[in-house]
Amino acid sequence: MSATPMQVLTRPFAIEPVTSIMLPDGIFDNAIYGLRITCHYTNTGREDLTNVRLYLESVSDPGIVPQPRVWAFPVIRAGATVRVGWDADFQNARPGKPFVSFVARADGFEAQRSIRQIFVSQTRFDPTTNTYNCSIEEGTIRISGMKAIGPKPDGWWQCNPDKPRCPPRPLGPFVPTGLTMVWEPNPAYAGVHGDLPFSDPWWKVLAIIVAVVAAIVAIVAAALGAGKANFSVGGTFEETDPSVSCCTPKGAASGKPEFTVAGVSSAIASGAIAVACSDDEDPFFRGQAATPPAAGDLTVAENVVADWTLPEAPTAGKPYMADVKWTYTRQTTAGSASHSVSETQTNIHVAGALQVETPPTIPAFEPLWVRMMVSKPEGNMFRGPELYAFALFQSPDGIITFVVDLTDDGLGFDDKPDDGVYAGSLDLKRAYREMLQYDAEPYGTWRIFVFAQDVNLVAPGTAPEIAAKTIGGFFVASAVEINFDPSLPCPLKAQATITVT
Structure with missing residues (x-):
């Protein structure tokens, strides 16, 4: 028999289960102990596959x-891609690029392996220097x-580390407006350009990881307790009781969605680093090109x-701008050289129209989709x-909210794979069992919130300087908006509703 034509074609990515968000560029960081190894598995054959098992x-x-865990699919259509994931403990993970072996088997075929690398970093906070350190095989970046x-309760405030200590607000969001990044390559290198992190993204991605991980650690601790993340990343966050901004949905099923909203907000806010530092070529790469060292x-x-x-304010999927000034300095065994730039950058992780479709009414205990x-x-x-x-389904009384995956795989309420329609559903019969624990009411109008992040689909083996220009994990659709004006309406907006009768 021939091998099952199912392959993992691109790099698996990290999902943080409490917030349900993808970490920047899908990179795993061992400051967060529990992460989900997520991948897209594609039927590369010309025929539908039956009784497919993935593990x-x-x-x-x-x-x-x-x-x-074994994922079982009665049918995966020809050319379709399904999304699967495995929860894993990363507490003792080493920074680097470990290999992960996935296996697929379908009726009439032998097992087929897909071996792919994932990227793992290690972020820690040094309170003595007020510095975040993110280590990988190629070196360490210090932020x-x-x-x-x-x-703050009555609006937004400017936080500057040169002034009195910023009040700790662990669930944020914090919108970055400046930072110092120090890269220490391992080992020191000759020539103009050093090795890229993981031989893939720009150095700035490590700064985004630091910003997002620092926020997520506080959120995870608020949701699960201090034993689920490395608190050396959080700085003073552990001293503050968790709090959630207005209009975040309440809930207990499938995690606590108020933490999903906090995570989404933090990821959108931290994207300002990527915008300011450019996706095409970041300040490190441009600074290196402008300061070539002497031979030797x-x-x-x-x-x-x-x-x-x-x-x-940073907005998911919109081309917001950043007016940025930066200075790069190269320190060599012979001295130093600098290069400065002042420019305006624009967010390139953008989207056009968002369409959300739901049935206007559903009889009680039929699936909500x-x-x-x-x-x-x-x-x-x-x-x-x-x-x-993914989507959040909030019950009519607001007591409980469920997290539902949205996929374009031709399964369930998605009629055709790879057609641009991402669908998901909530089994209301099963959900009702959880709702009874909280005296939640299924009848009435359910509110639906949808979210989407782009995925880095660069093929393994792509030249590092080319691969670095594609970064995944940015929100292109979100029910959460950040604004700097406290007089504006609630920044959490339902994109659709379903009435259960």
């Missing part, structure tokens, strides 16, 4: 411990002097000091594995 066989790093716009000199450290202003379509700026639709998407 994670092993990880080359023994410090990563996945929970066993300090982080400036941000953060929330070794680069031992590099730093970027960046500050920017945001004319408007939603279909979402997100267009690209040029008019084409995001399709299949291009998005990681």
Whole structure:
């Protein structure tokens, strides 16, 4: 028999289960102990496959411990891509690029392995220097002097580390407006350009990881307790009682959705770093090109000091701008050289129209379903594995909210795979059992909130300088909006409703 034509074609990515969000560029960080190894599995054959079983066989790093699970699909259509994931313990994971072995088997075929690398970083906070350190195989980046716009009860305040200590607000969001990044390559290198992190993304991605991980650690601790994340990342967050901004949905099923909203907000806010530092070529790469060292000199450290202003708040899927000034300095065995830039950058992780479809009414205990379509700026639709998407279903009384995956795989309420329609459903009969625990009422109007992040689909083996220009994990659709004006309406908006009769 031939091997099952099911393959993991692109790099698996990290999902944080409490918030349901993808971490920046799908990179795993061991400051968060519990992460979900998620991948898109594609039927590469010309025929539908039946009785398909998918499982994670092993990880080359023994410090990563996945929970066993077999995903079973009665049918996977030809060309369709399904999304699957395995919860894993990353507490003892080593920074690096371990291999993960996945196995697929369908009726009439032998087992087929897909072996892919994942990226793992290690973020820690040093309170003695007020510095975040993010380590990978290629070196360590140290983040300090982080400036941000953060929330307060009567609006937004400016946070500057040169002034009195910023009030800790663990669930944020904090919108970064400046930072200092120091890269210490391992080892020191000769020539103009050093190794890219993981031989893939720009150095700035590590700064985004630090910002998001620092926020997520506080959220995870608020949801699950301090034993589920490395609190050395959180700084003073552990000293503050968790609080949630207005209009976040309440709930207990499938995690607590108020933490999903906090995580989404933090990820959108942290995206300002990516915008200010450019996706095409980041300040490190451009600074290196502008400061070539002399023959025989070794680069031992590099730093970027960046500050920017945001004319408007970061918004998922919108081309908001950042006016940025940055200075790069290369430190070599012979001395130092600097390069400065002042420019305006624009968010390129954008989307066009968002369409959300639900039935207006549903009889009691029939499945509740939603279909979402997100267009690209040029008019084409995001399709299949291009998005990681999910929805929140909030009960009519607001007591409980459920997290539902949205996929474009031709299964369930998705009529056709890879057609740009991401669908998901809530089994109300099963959900009602959980609702009874909270005296939640199924009758009335359910509110639906949808979210989508883009996925890095660069093929393994792509040249690092090309691969670095594609970064995944940015929200292109969100029911949460950040604004700097407290007089504006609630920033959490339902995109659809369903009335259960």
